[in-house]
Amino acid sequence: MNEHVTVGVDGSAESLAAARWAAQEAVLRQVPLRLVHAVDWLLDPVVPGVGRQDVDSWADQALADASQELRRRHPRLDVTTRALSARPAAALAAEAADADLLVLGSRGLGGLVGFIVGSVAMSTLVATDTPVVLVRPADDPDGPGTGSAAEIVVGLDVHEACDRVLAFAFEEADRRRCPLRAVHGWKMPAAYTYVPFADPGNERDISRSITHMVEDTLLPWRHKFPEVAVSQTVFRGPAAERLVPASQGAQLVVVGRRLRRSPLGMHLGSVAHAVLHHAAAPVAVIAHD
Template identity: 80%
Template sequence: MNDHITIGVDGSAESRAAARWAAQEAALRLVPLRLVHAVDWPLDPVVPGLGREDVDRWADQALTEATRDLHRRHPRLEITTRCLAARPAAALAAEAADAGLLVLGSRGLGGLVGFIVGSVAMSTLVATDTPVVLVRVADDPDALRIGSGAEVIVGVDIHESCDRVLAFAFEEAARRHCALRAVHDWKMPAAYAYVPFFDPDNERDVGRSVTHMVEDMLVPWRHKFPDVDVSHSVFMGSAGDHLVRASQGAGLVVVGRHVRRSPLGTHLGPVTHAVLHHAAAPVAVVAHG
């Protein structure tokens, strides 16, 4: 049953910020919150001298402190906890299987904008088809306030089936009573670089055609969510750069990821990769259908 939100908790500042964001989201959705702590035992030789009882006590403390903090902020929120002895990425992916959303913390780049996406977060992200939100530590943890009116940004691709991505983005905008902006980039075919007499009208025609395709993609969602204020931005250039710039002041950025696998592993796509590492807002990654 996809009726709860799962959050990975490890006692770090990153997971505390993510847990607070997840609790706000759970309260908005009127669903329970599940806190999960996973430890890959044994920890030796990474942490020599640390016994199993110490690890269990540390895990219990992390879950207890997180639960107490979230209950103080959301007294009516139903919260459950699970402590697992397993590889964190595998445990979180398994726990996400019956969840509506998985939330993970990610370290920010200090004074720079963006995330440091750790190996656990990245491995978990590509191991589940459940939507995943990455939250970085804000200077003020209470600044991660859902429902502030900040718009939802969604990256769309006219060459992909974006139904799952758009459904997630529109549902989030509807819950938050905020505007939604769809962003799409396009490029002229590479062959045009070798055309000796390039006609600028061709570029304008392609731009208009792409804009119409994006508008057509949004039509059924406008009808399904008539109360959501929708706009779209179609650019020639890098979608990743535009999405990163649009993330300034946004409440949430929603991007899709590819589900196909290459010999070197799961392919996220360059746009999603750029947004994951440089966005200034929480990022939701949704597997394309």
């Protein structure tokens, strides 16, 4: 597999913001950047007076404009382009298969509304095991970078296999030389729902136990990345309640997506779904077992 970052480009402000973010990421990783445009001529609505040649020309122009700007911003970055005639989600997922990272654009509404995750982005996201980053136009491409004090925030679930999530988060913090904050939300065992007078001491004991579990989970990664300053937030409640506010001013929010394949299709967990739609920073979604 050739190491590179892939980004979907369609000429929109969302995809241009994604391309700028992807270019900075490729520079940090010291790998090439691939711009991909995909359009399904047979399925897309036909515009009167617009033929296949017009669509192909528009796609080529969108790729040319984006690559020209990125080369101007990053003269030493190796930028390649690829135009595909296929369903965009399927084509992007296929392109992601041999990439280290796939970057997609998403429309931002601001405030608590956050992202609009389009059907192409969502379909692509759940169709690939490659890490995917969603970027909005509001995410300043010339904003926080290497050496910035802005932190990376990672949602940590000690009850799931989280090595891939933590590896991605720590590697990003190490590349960017920024702090990393791990956030874990927990809830009381279901049995306590049926206990009319629960002992408050039990909640304190559970909280301490889970805090120790979080510390133990982070310990090997602290040793592997000694230069990354790590903090943790452990609290009772849904993880998204802290992850979304923590995204304000963050460089990146990292969440996991458990691989669930069934006849009903693949989907996101509640935490990833909430963060994707409400975070104020780019969001990386990492698939794990």
